[in-house]
Amino acid sequence: MGLSLFRSKNATMKRILLCLSAVSAALCAPVSAFATEAGRPAPVLLVSIDGFRADYLARGLTPNIARLALDGVGSAGMRPSFPSSTFPNHYTLVTGRYPDHHGIVNNTMRDPARPGAVFKLSDRAAVTDPFWWEGATPLWVSAQRQGKVAATMFWPGSETPIHGVLPDEWLRYDAAMPYSTRVDTVLSWLSREPGRRPDFATLYFEGVDSAGHEHGPDSPQVGKALEDADAAVGRLLDGLQRAGLKDRVNLLIVADHGMAAVDPDHAIELDKRADPNDMDVINSGAVAGVDPKPGKEERVLQALSAPMNHGRCMAKSALPASLHYGGHARVPAIVCIADPGWYFTAKGKFAGKGTIGMHGYDPAAREMNALFVAHGPAFRKGVTLPAFGNVDLYPLMARLVGIHPEPNDGNAATFDAALTPVD
Structure with missing residues (x-):
C-alpha cells in the first residue's frame, strides 16, 4: 500500500x-x-x-x-x-x-x-x-x-x-x-x-x-x-x-x-449445483453467500440446499441459533458452510497448488x-x-x-x- x-x-x-x-x-x-x-x-x-x-x-x-x-x-x-x-x-x-x-x-x-x-x-x-x-x-x-x-x-x-x-x-x-x-x-x-x-x-x-x-x-x-x-x-x-x-x-x-x-481439489462448485445465471455469489471459500436473482429465489434455494457431502446451504433465516448470524440485511439470502478442509467456489478450483489454508468455518x-x-x-x-x-x-x-x-x-x-x- x-x-x-x-x-x-x-x-x-x-x-x-x-x-x-x-x-x-x-x-x-x-x-x-x-x-x-x-x-x-x-x-x-x-x-x-x-x-x-x-x-x-x-x-x-x-x-x-x-x-x-x-x-x-x-x-x-x-x-x-x-x-x-x-x-x-x-x-x-x-x-x-x-x-x-x-x-x-x-x-x-x-x-x-x-x-x-x-x-x-x-x-x-x-x-x-x-x-x-x-x-x-x-x-x-x-x-x-x-x-x-x-x-x-x-x-x-x-x-x-x-x-x-x-x-x-x-x-x-x-x-x-x-x-x-x-x-x-x-x-x-x-x-x-x-x-x-x-x-x-x-x-x-x-x-x-x-x-x-x-x-x-x-x-x-x-x-x-x-x-x-x-x-x-x-x-x-x-x-x-x-x-x-x-x-x-x-x-x-x-x-x-x-x-x-485444505486440499485444492476439495471444492464444492456452486455453479454446478445451480444455474449461475440465476444467482450472484457474493463471497466464497469456507463460507459462501448467495443472492438469487429476482424471481429465482425458490429455484436457487432448492438447488443449493439439496443434500451434499462436506457442506450445507440454507436460507439465512434457517441458520442455527448458535451462529448468531442471519438477521442483518448485509447477510446474503443463502449461506453455505463447508466442512473444515473443504470450500465453496463459483470460479473453479485453485489450480497448481499444494495444500493451502482457510478459515471462516463454523x-x-x-x-x-x-x-x-x-x-x-x-x-x-x-x-x-x-x-x-x-x-x-x-x-x-x-x-x-x-x-x-x-x-x-x-x-x-x-x-x-x-x-x-x-x-
Whole structure:
C-alpha cells in the first residue's frame, strides 16, 4: 500500500473537544479497580497475531508467548464469531458484538441500502467509509469520548472516522512495515507520561495468517511466521522492561481465528449445483453467500440446499441459533458452510497448488480456535481458562481501561477467575 502515513493529532485538544461534546459520559466514567499510576488504569495493549491457531502455542516455536501464558493467563482457546474471518472478528474483539450485530458480516459484503456498493478488503475507499462501520462503537471511540487516550497500530476500522472519531494516534495499514518498526512505535507511545500515554492501544501482525493461507497450517512457512511473531513479542517485552513498564501494562495477545488445511481439489462448485445465471455469489471459500436473482429465489434455494457431502446451504433465516448470524440485511439470502478442509467456489478450483489454508468455518471447529494470552497487573499468574467466545473480551477491556462499556454481547464474568483480587 506504499508508505505508511503516520497520523499524529493534538491528543490533548482532541480530548477536550470530545469531553465538551459528551460531558456527562466523561464525568461519570468509572475509575478502574486496577489503577496503578496517578489514579489511572494500567495501559491496555491489545496485540493481534492474525491466524494464530490456539494449538500453535504447543509447537515450541513461540517461547516468549508461551512464557507469558505460564506467568499470566492462558486458555484452551478463544472461539471466533461466525464467520471466522478477519474483519468481522477484529471488529467483534473491539466492540463485543457478533458480526450480525455490528454489521461487518464478512470480508466481502453488500448492503441493500447502497445498491451497487461492495465492501471488500482490496477497496480502500470502501474499507474507510464510515457507512460500513457505524453499526457499533469500537473501544477506542468510547475511550476517547470518556476522556481516555487511544492509539492503534493497524486495526480494521481504525482508519475510519467512526461516529466522527479517529484514534488519537493511528497509522494507515502498510503490510510492508517491519514488525520491529511497529513494535518500536507502540513502545514510544507507551513511554509517554501519564495523560499522554495511551490508555488503550493496539498492535497487529499478519504474517502467520498469510503463510497459513498460502502454504497450509502445518507448513514450514507457518513455523517461520510463528517465530517472527514471537520475536516481535520478545522485542516488545524487552522494550517494556527497559522503560520500566513490564509489569505496568495489561497485555492481551489474541488472534481473530485459526486455520484449517485444505486440499485444492476439495471444492464444492456452486455453479454446478445451480444455474449461475440465476444467482450472484457474493463471497466464497469456507463460507459462501448467495443472492438469487429476482424471481429465482425458490429455484436457487432448492438447488443449493439439496443434500451434499462436506457442506450445507440454507436460507439465512434457517441458520442455527448458535451462529448468531442471519438477521442483518448485509447477510446474503443463502449461506453455505463447508466442512473444515473443504470450500465453496463459483470460479473453479485453485489450480497448481499444494495444500493451502482457510478459515471462516463454523467457530465450533477445532481448527478455528484462536490464541488468547493475558499478562499484567490485572491478571493472576498461572491461570488457564476454558475456551470462551471472543465477544467476552470487550467487556474485560472496558473494565481494564476504566470506561463504561457500550451495549455488547459479551459475558463480563468470563475472566473473574483470572483477575487479581481488588481490595
